[in-house]
Amino acid sequence: MPKFPLRAFLTVFAIALVPVTTAAVAAVDVNVYRSLDTFIAVFERIRADYVDKVDDQKLIKGAIDGMLASLDPHSSYLDARDFEQMRTQTDGNYGGLGLTVSMEDGAVKVIAPTEDSPAWRAGIKAGDFITHLNGTLIFGGTLDEAVDQMRGQPGTTVKLTIVRAGRDKPFDVTITREIIELKPVKWEVRGQVGYININAFSKDTGVAVHAALTGIDKMLGHQPLGYVVDLRSNPGGLLDEAVSVSDDFLDHGEIVSQRGRDRRDIERYFAKPGDFAHGLPIVVLVDAGSASAAEIVAGALQDQHRALVMGERTFGKGSVQTLLPLSDSTALRLTTARYFTPSGRSVQEGGIEPDLIVPQLSDPDYKTRPRFREADLRRHLINEAKVDNSVLEEDQKTDPRFVGTPESLKAKGITDFQLSYALDTIARLAKAPPAQATTRK
Structure with a gap:
């Protein structure tokens, strides 16, 4: 079977992002295709010349995430892992601390603790920043990485370093994970x-x-x-x-x-x-x-x-x-x-x-x-x-x-x-x- 050139594949993939209707094709700005060519050129340069070998899927997901992040804070791409995580949260049963968090300027920020959860009982409050997990700095990482570290087997513990407005210095809180059964x-x-x-x-x-x-x-x-x-x-x-x-x-x-x-x-x-x-x-x-x-x-x-x-x-x-x-x-x-x-x-x-x-x-x-x-x-x-x-x-x-x-x-x-x-x-x-x-x- 003949190999399908990657550039040709990416070109087809990129063009597929534009609705293929007669009216749409007639109205498409030529600059859009030029920009897509630039995207493909950057993709190929990274694959060929980056200091370490990179995973193609990681690059493509990063490009999609960046595209959606440029829109608003709530649009996102859910891969298999994210999709399962969302389903778990909606159904309400997972092992963790009971925190709703977001990423702000590279730092993990608490939106709200779930009532009666381990985090809630430990006194974590909306607006708190989590800077370290088990003594390891998490600033600059991804939100998924931080969430993965906070979740885990019920009965195990994790130490959070908290920065809170009004406090002179950060403080540590050790929390034991539990099964979070969301009773709405x-x-x-x-x-x-x-x-x-x-x-x-x-x-x-x-x-x-x-x-x-x-x-x-x-x-x-x-x-x-x-x-x-x-x-x-x-x-x-x-x-x-x-x-x-x-x-x-x-x-x-x-x-x-x-x-x-x-x-x-x-x-x-x-x-x-x-x-x-x-x-x-x-x-x-x-x-x-x-x-x-x-x-x-x-x-x-x-x-x-x-x-x-x-x-x-x-x-x-x-x-x-x-x-x-x-x-x-x-x-x-x-x-x-x-x-x-x-x-x-x-x-x-x-x-x-x-x-x-x-x-x-x-x-x-x-x-x-x-x-x-x-x-x-x-x-x-x-x-x-x-x-x-x-x-x-x-x-x-x-x-x-x-x-x-x-x-x-x-x-x-x-x-x-x-x-x-x-x-x-x-x-x-x-x-x-x-x-x-x-x-x-």
């Missing part, structure tokens, strides 16, 4: 108030929220005074599950719309009849770690005047990523649309502004810890309609409703001020005394 929804009854904690939007989250609402009614033997829906440090997940969760609390109206490149490319999602929360008062808790699907829920309930959103401004990820299969084991995760709340707001960059800004007074690092949001990511999508509320957020005047120190609050039995204030708010809205006792599930 947990619920309990606080006095006469239903508390629903949604920490991820993986499959069946909407069903789990529906079950939580039913379980709260059964545990009390009657309807509660209202509900606190906790979306803090929720990094998002599946769009369909965000729609399902919103629908649990809404009886009608639009939940979210997504809009693509073409102005006519609009898809809208609506609530079906039936409010499983009985029309009772709702407080939604959010913070800078509430992103994507969490923002869809908060924005829908806020715009439909169904809930009071409380806490701090959310992350601001208002883009939709579509998984486009390329083979049985590879896919393209491509940003294809932006989503908008029912009133037509895009949360891209700006996030969801709470109806009531409530500081987390029980957290000693609350004031000094930097907030990491979509607008801090390189090449993030620009929202021309973003409202700048930085002056409002930097207002240092003390609100008389929000006073106290972590120590004074702890002496009163308050370890989560935002949640405590939300529970008291529901009680006030229902004209009942504040919730005290706790019944857990």
Whole structure:
């Protein structure tokens, strides 16, 4: 069988990247083909002259990764390993620490720890930088390499060196790996108030929220005074599950719309009849770690005047990523649309502004810890309609409703001020005394 010249193969591969239709071919700029020729020339030079022998697949993947990285922070190519990793995270069962991380200027940055995970219990916080693993510097490596080192067999330990704003020097934390079973929804009854904690939007989250609402009614033997829906440090997940969760609390109206490149490319999602929360008062808790699907829920309930959103401004990820299969084991995760709340707001960059800004007074690092949001990511999508509320957020005047120190609050039995204030708010809205006792599930 005759050998197929590599250059000819790459030329065919490169030209295949351009849609082959009569109209497209007629409109293709000659400069595009010249650029593709340059790409092929560079590829061949590296293969022939680089100091060490390189793997062709590694070069091609690097070129694809670079192309997608030039677009936005959320588009990416998933090879077989990445594809399996994404499936594992969506299904929610893997051995590791329970961290959502990103790469920023060559450093690994924590977006959020998963609640009740080893990292969460060890006190790792959003905005922390991980500089060393087991004493070895990881700066300048890839995110995949860092994640691989943090994951491992349950029962084994890993030492993380953390750099945190407000601390004079780095500090070490040794964490024991566990099986991370993502339970996206947990619920309990606080006095006469239903508390629903949604920490991820993986499959069946909407069903789990529906079950939580039913379980709260059964545990009390009657309807509660209202509900606190906790979306803090929720990094998002599946769009369909965000729609399902919103629908649990809404009886009608639009939940979210997504809009693509073409102005006519609009898809809208609506609530079906039936409010499983009985029309009772709702407080939604959010913070800078509430992103994507969490923002869809908060924005829908806020715009439909169904809930009071409380806490701090959310992350601001208002883009939709579509998984486009390329083979049985590879896919393209491509940003294809932006989503908008029912009133037509895009949360891209700006996030969801709470109806009531409530500081987390029980957290000693609350004031000094930097907030990491979509607008801090390189090449993030620009929202021309973003409202700048930085002056409002930097207002240092003390609100008389929000006073106290972590120590004074702890002496009163308050370890989560935002949640405590939300529970008291529901009680006030229902004209009942504040919730005290706790019944857990």
